[in-house]
Amino acid sequence: MTRPPPSDAGMELDGFFPYRLALLADAVSRSMAQIYAERFDLSRDEWRVLAALAGTSPARTAMVIERTTLDKVSVSRALARMESKGLVTRDTDPQDSRGRLIRLLPAGRALFRKIVPMVRSREAFLLEGLEPAERAALDAAIDKLLQRSRQLARQG
Amino acid sequence: MTRPPPSDAGMELDGFFPYRLALLADAVSRSMAQIYAERFDLSRDEWRVLAALAGTSPARTAMVIERTTLDKVSVSRALARMESKGLVTRDTDPQDSRGRLIRLLPAGRALFRKIVPMVRSREAFLLEGLEPAERAALDAAIDKLLQRSRQLARQG
DNA sequence: TATTGTTATACTCTATAACTATA
DNA sequence: TATAGTTATAGAGTATAACAATA
Numbered sequence: 435m436t437r438p439p440p441s442d443a444g445m446e447l448d449g450f451f452p453y454r455l456a457l458l459a460d461a462v463s464r465s466m467a468q469i470y471a472e473r474f475d476l477s478r479d480e481w482r483v484l485a486a487l488a489g490t491s492p493a494r495t496a497m498v499i500e501r502t503t504l505d506k507v508s509v510s511r512a513l514a515r516m517e518s519k520g521l522v523t524r525d526t527d528p529q530d531s532r533g534r535l536i537r538l539l540p541a542g543r544a545l546f547r548k549i550v551p552m553v554r555s556r557e558a559f560l561l562e563g564l565e566p567a568e569r570a571a572l573d574a575a576i577d578k579l580l581q582r583s584r585q586l587a588r589q590g
Numbered sequence: 591m592t593r594p595p596p597s598d599a600g601m602e603l604d605g606f607f608p609y610r611l612a613l614l615a616d617a618v619s620r621s622m623a624q625i626y627a628e629r630f631d632l633s634r635d636e637w638r639v640l641a642a643l644a645g646t647s648p649a650r651t652a653m654v655i656e657r658t659t660l661d662k663v664s665v666s667r668a669l670a671r672m673e674s675k676g677l678v679t680r681d682t683d684p685q686d687s688r689g690r691l692i693r694l695l696p697a698g699r700a701l702f703r704k705i706v707p708m709v710r711s712r713e714a715f716l717l718e719g720l721e722p723a724e725r726a727a728l729d730a731a732i733d734k735l736l737q738r739s740r741q742l743a744r745q746g
Numbered sequence: 747t748a749t750t751g752t753t754a755t756a757c758t759c760t761a762t763a764a765c766t767a768t769a
Numbered sequence: 770t771a772t773a774g775t776t777a778t779a780g781a782g783t784a785t786a787a788c789a790a791t792a
Contacts, residue, residue, distance in 0.1 A: 444645025445706055447638060447657065451713050452622045457659060458736045459615030465742035466608045472746075477781085482603060489600025495751065501603065503613065507784085510752055532750040532791045550601055556742055557607050563734045571727030578719045580614045586621035586712055590628075633758090651774065663761085666775055688768045688773045 462560065469552045474545060479504055479512040481549070484538075487522065488546045491538035494527060498536060521545060618716065625708045630701060635660055635668040637705070640694075643678065644702045647694035650683060654692060677701060 447453045463478075470481040479502070486501040487493055493501075499509050513536060516522045521542035527533040538546075561569060603609045619634075626637040635658070642657040643649055649657075655665050669692060672678045677698035683689040694702075717725055 445641045445702075445710075446645070447641050450641075450709075451717060452618050452709070453638075454732050454736075455615050455618055458732050458739065459611050461736055461739035461743060462608050462611055465739045468743065468746060479782090482609075485601045485603050485606075489602070505784090506751065507753090508782090510750095514752085527750095530750080530792075534751075546601075553606075553608075554601075559742065560735055560738050561607060563738050564731055568727045568731050568734075571724045572731040575720055575724050575728045576610050576614050578724075579716055580610075580617055582716050582719050583614065583617035583621045586715065587617060587624065590624060635759095661761090662774065663776090664759090666773095670775085683773095686769075686773080688766095690774075 465556055465560075466553055469556065470549055473552075474549060476545075476549075477512065477515070479508050480516055483509060483512045483516065484521065484542060484546050484549075487536060487538045488543065488550075491543075492525075492535040495534050495536060516542065621712055621716075622709055625712065626705055629708075630705060632701075632705075633668065633671070635664050636672055639665060639668045639672065640677065640698060640702050640705075643692060643694045644699065644706075647699075648681075648691040651690050651692060672698065 467478065470476045471478070476484065482502040482504060483498055486498050489501075490497065495506070495509060495513070498504075498513070499506055502509065504512070513522060513524060517524055519541075521539055523537045523539060524534045525537065527535045564572065623634065626632045627634070632640065638658040638660060639654055642654050645657070646653065651662070651665060651669070654660075654669070655662055658665065660668070669678060669680060673680055675697075677695055679693045679695060680690045681693065683691045720728065
């Protein structure tokens with residue numbers, strides 16, 4: 435029987451899952467931001483909102499919030515910037531005039547169409563490095579870990 | 591044969607690997623920060639520096655930088671805060687008086703010993719949800735993806 | 747009273763460059 | 770001239786609360 439190492443033996447960050455995950459997410463995020471941010475001057479939030487709208491436009495702001503997992507302040511600011519860039523319009527929702535209907539303009543859709551193949555190709559490059567079984571396991575693992583980490587975060 | 595979906599069909603963020611990874615990393619990071627930040631008032635950088643020093647103290651600042659993958663500015667600031675909290679000392683390195691030797695004080699080590707089992711236990715809770723094969727695949731996948739994403743980020 | 751979205755505020759992080767002192 | 774580490778600065782992102790308009 436081997437004993438667990440004493441808790442003050444030094445905690446190898448390299449072997450600590452949350453640390454490894456943070457490094458990976460940061461590197462992946464940077465490699466994607468090179469496309470939407472550096473080449474097309476979109477913030478991460480603007481990019482997410484654009485992707486959400488490309489699927490359903492017009493959309494109520496609440497739907498954008500739900501589909502991007504951003505909060506209402508971030509979405510409101512991202513949309514304001516996108517409106518000023520001529521990517522979307524924001525009209526009052528006739529069904530509930532507290533809300534707004536966000537419409538992707540042709541310039542917004544065109545921008546989206548330019549970006550998608552580039553980020554998809556980067557995504558493909560990343561995942562090509564994995565065996566099919568590894569990739570399936572990764573996918574399943576992400577879902578399970580997400581659930582569990584949210585459970586931890588909720589219970590404090 | 592099925593065709594790939596047209597690139598403007600809407601890009602389901604939920605199925606986009608970088609997005610899923612970002613959500614996961616954020617949730618995991620928050621669940622860990624609840625320990626070191628909320629309960630023990632350490633920033634993420636301070637926590638990383640503490641972990642690095644617990645393994646090797648005294649250490650030259652350059653070594654801390656290397657072991658935490660933080661930049662020298664972040665490390666310098668984290669160490670300044672840690673010194674003011676009485677967790678470390680920073681003496682001039684007698685071998686090269688441009689550099690400093692960072693020494694973990696008893697209070698720093700005691701703090702580290704309190705935190706480690708708590709974050710380890712959260713890490714274990716997260717990973718318990720995975721099959722052993724899934725976990726091995728996840729581990730391998732993280733390494734491969736990290737390499738590839740850094741390659742992308744480097745080439746721009 | 748509650749909800750939608752906007753604005754305000756303060757705070758933290760990040761990136762970069764400039765600087766001091768040593769080598 | 771180069772390196773170790775610090776300080777300065779500006780910009781971006783984050784969290785929270787307060788607010789106006791509407792339901």
